[in-house]
Amino acid sequence: MSGKLTARAKFATVLLRGAAALSRATGRGDGSVIGGRVGLVVEPQLLNLLAEGRGVALVSGTNGKTTTTRFATAAMEAAGAVATNSFGANMPTGHTTALAKQMGAELAALEVDEHYLGQLLEATSPKVVALLNLSRDQLDRAMEVTSLAAKWREIIENQIQETVVVANADDPLIVWAAQPAQRVVWVAGGQNWTADSSICPVCGKHLDRFGEFWRCPSCGFTRPNPTWTVADQGSAVMAPDGSRVEIDLRLPGKINRANAAMALAVAAQFGVSPHQAAPRLTTVESVAGRYATVERDGRRLRLLLAKNPAGWLENFDMVRDGLPVVLALNAREVDGFDTSWIYDVDFSSLRGRHVIVIGDRRTDLAVRLQIDGVTFHVVDDISAAIESVPAGDAEVVANYTAFQDIRKEFNRVN
Numbered sequence: 001m002s003g004k005l006t007a008r009a010k011f012a013t014v015l016l017r018g019a020a021a022l023s024r025a026t027g028r029g030d031g032s033v034i035g036g037r038v039g040l041v042v043e044p045q046l047l048n049l050l051a052e053g054r055g056v057a058l059v060s061g062t063n064g065k066t067t068t069t070r071f072a073t074a075a076m077e078a079a080g081a082v083a084t085n086s087f088g089a090n091m092p093t094g095h096t097t098a099l100a101k102q103m104g105a106e107l108a109a110l111e112v113d114e115h116y117l118g119q120l121l122e123a124t125s126p127k128v129v130a131l132l133n134l135s136r137d138q139l140d141r142a143m144e145v146t147s148l149a150a151k152w153r154e155i156i157e158n159q160i161q162e163t164v165v166v167a168n169a170d171d172p173l174i175v176w177a178a179q180p181a182q183r184v185v186w187v188a189g190g191q192n193w194t195a196d197s198s199i200c201p202v203c204g205k206h207l208d209r210f211g212e213f214w215r216c217p218s219c220g221f222t223r224p225n226p227t228w229t230v231a232d233q234g235s236a237v238m239a240p241d242g243s244r245v246e247i248d249l250r251l252p253g254k255i256n257r258a259n260a261a262m263a264l265a266v267a268a269q270f271g272v273s274p275h276q277a278a279p280r281l282t283t284v285e286s287v288a289g290r291y292a293t294v295e296r297d298g299r300r301l302r303l304l305l306a307k308n309p310a311g312w313l314e315n316f317d318m319v320r321d322g323l324p325v326v327l328a329l330n331a332r333e334v335d336g337f338d339t340s341w342i343y344d345v346d347f348s349s350l351r352g353r354h355v356i357v358i359g360d361r362r363t364d365l366a367v368r369l370q371i372d373g374v375t376f377h378v379v380d381d382i383s384a385a386i387e388s389v390p391a392g393d394a395e396v397v398a399n400y401t402a403f404q405d406i407r408k409e410f411n412r413v414n
Contacts, residue, residue, distance in 0.1 A: 004049075005049055005050075006043075006049070008042070008043050009045075009046055009050075011042060012039045012040075012043035012046050013039060013046070013050075013103075015039060016035040016036065016038055016039030016046075016100050017035065017101070018038075019035045019038040019039075020032065020034065020035030020101075030089075031097070032085065032087055032094040032097040033089055033094060033097075035097040035100070036089075036092065036093030036094055036095070036097040036100075039096050039097070039100060040092070040093065040096055046096055046100075047095055047096045047099070047123045047124070048123045048124075050100055050103075051108070054083070054105070054106055054124075055127045055270055056108045056110065056124045056125070056127060057072055057076065057107075057109045057110070057126060057128040057129075057130065057269075057270070058110050058117070058126045058128070058129045059072060059110070059111050059112065059129075059130045059266070060111075060112040060113070060114055060117050060130070060132070061114065061132025061133045061134065061168075061174075062133055062136075062137050062145075062308065063132065063133055063135065063307075063308070063310050064132050064133065064255055064256075065090070065111045065112070065132060066088045066090075066288060067251065067256060067259045067287045068130065068259040068263055068266075069085070069086075069111040070086065070284050070287045071259055071260050071262075071263030071284055072109045072130070072262075072263040072267060073109040074280040074281055074283055074284055075263050075266070075272055075277035075278075075280050076109055076266070076270055077280065078272045078280060079107060079267075079270045079271055079272050080106050080107055081104060081105035081106065081107065082102075082105055082107045083098050083099050083101070083102035083105040083107070083109075084109045084110065085097070085098040085110055086288070087288055088111060090110075090111040090113045090116070091113050091116055092116060092120070092123070095110050095112075095120065095124075098110065107270065110124070114148060114152075115148075117129075118151075118155040121155065121159045121160065121163070125163075127162075127163065127269060127270070128164045128165075128166060128266050128269045129160070129163055129165050129166070130167075130262055131165060131167045131168065131177065131178055132168055132174070132259075132262060133171045133173075133310070134148060134171065134177075134197075135193055135195075135196045135309065135310040136310075136341065136344075137307065137308040137336075145173060146199075146201060149173040149174075149201060150201075152177035153178075153179070153180060156181050160180075160181050160182070163181070163183075164184075164185060164269050165183065166184075166185045166187060166269070167184055167185070167186060168187055168191070168262070169187060169188055169189070169224050169226040170188060170189055170190055170191040170223065171189075171191050172200070172201060172207060172221070173196070173197050173201055175221075176201040176202065176221070185227060185228070185269070186224045186225065186226040186227055186228070187261050187262050188212060188226035188228065188229040188230060188261070189230070189258035189259075189261060190212065190254060190257075191212070192254065192310070192317065193309065193310035193314070194209065196310075200216035200218065200221050201221075202216065203216060203218050203219040203221070205218035205219070228240065228261050228262075228264065228265045229261070230257050230261050231244065234247070234254060234257035235247065237260065237261045237274065237278070239264075239268075239274045243275070245264065245274040245275055245278050246278065247260050248279075248281075248282050249281060249282065249284075250282060250283075250284060250291075251284060251287070251291050252291065253314060253318040254314070255314040255317070260278075260281050263277075263281065264278065264281075289303060289305075289403070289407050290303065290304065290305045291303065291304065294406075296386055296410070297386060297391075298391035298392070299386050299392065299393075299394055300394070301326070301386070301393075301394050301395070301396050302393070302394075302396065303396050303403065303407070304318060304319075304395060304396060304397045305399075305400065307399050308341065309341055309344040309345050312342075313345065315397050316347075316349050316350070316397075319350075319395045319397070320395060323353075323393050323394055323395050324353070324354035324356065324390070324394040325354070325355050325356070325394070325396075325397065326355075326356045326358060326382070326389070326394060326395070326396040326397070326398075327355060327356070327357050327358070327359075327365060327376075327397050328357075328358045328396065328398035328399065328403070329357075329360070329365045329398075329399055330360040330361060330399060330400075330402040331364075332360070332401045334400055334401060335399050335400050335402075339364045339365075342364065342368045343368060345368075346372070347368065347369055347372040347374050348372050348373065348374070350369070350372075350374045351374050351375075352375075355375065355376040356376065356378075356385045356388050356389065357369065357376050357377070357378045358378075358379055358384070358402070359398070360402075362378050363378070366378050381409075382396075382405070382406050383409070
């Protein structure tokens with residue numbers, strides 16, 4: 001790739017790498033954001049130039065985009081080296097750094113923040129765009145989901161021509177947004193959280209649901225027939241040719257089996273057969289610290305990230321029976337300051353469990369648990385939480401900055 005860059009772009013890339021390296025050396029982060037920022041100041045078209053000539057896959061959605069991108073990267077590596085923003089820096093600065101760090105990779109799998117999808121489509125001319133789901137997230141500073149779906153639909157209608165859209169057939173908002181695309185590959189990815197897609201985006205009437213199938217009784221808007229389907233409670237994926245593809249994941253939960261199906265469908269657009277790709281998914285054991293296990297004083301804590309109502313619901317599906325559960329809630333800028341969304345989460349599955357509550361907004365969470373009849377103990381921080389649970393395994397479910405606080409406590413980098 002470097003041979004195609006202008007002298008200015010090459011200089012910008014050198015400065016980008018230097019800034020990123022300095023950030024890592026001084027312990028300020030992995031350098032993806034500051035590196036990209038420096039590079040784009042020197043050459044505003046750097047992202048476009050670095051993406052030129054590569055086979056690019058973009059992955060976007062409210063939940064699961066980091067994991068799906070990691071799965072897609074592993075699968076696509078069967079076709080060659082893949083550049084990716086593996087630490088989750090999912091805005092243009094992070095994308096620029098990812099491509100600059102991996103100049104020789106002819107392929108790229110990039111996680112994209114939902115609000116930057118149009119900009120990345122224009123900058124990278126991707127071969128594939130994967131659309132996972134849309135649910136409410138940080139409404140104090142983010143767009144309401146139906147408005148975001150309308151924005152995506154407009155982007156797809158006006159900006160996508162040759163790009164293949166791989167879309168979740170079980171989410172009505174995603175189906176509506178993806179409809180204008182000339183080429184859509186539908187995946188039965190599942191949708192546990194349906195509170196944000198109960199209304200038909202076409203006519204505004206209530207949708208009828210029968211399991212995963214949904215239909216509007218008023219205008220006829222309905223779930224398309226998927227060509228990729230999760231089968232046998234997640235032990236396999238049915239491919240478009242009818243073949244059964246066994247999957248053996250190291251990541252827990254129904255949502256990750258759906259993410260794996262999306263990744264297989266993405267990789268297939270690059271000529272990677274699902275039977276070739278599936279074994280590679282087994283290599284993914286932790287995603288930016290998510291699902292990692294940390295140990296202290298005879299306790300083994302598995303870390304789960306939950307940023308919004310849909311994410312908390314999916315994580316409760318992963319929590320192992322009988323284990324203590326630590327819940328951590330902050331409300332800092334990147335989390336969103338409004339915690340009222342916790343009243344959309346059903347915590348009743350935690351009744352009868354040993355529950356510990358920590359975080360900046362632990363009292364907010366305590367009130368919510370009390371309403372749902374969950375017995376709990378409030379403590380100051382993760383160290384106190386560790387002391388409060390018996391030796392052995394425990395689960396930790398935390399929102400974004402609370403999750404990062406816990407990772408820093410254990411001095412984890414990946």
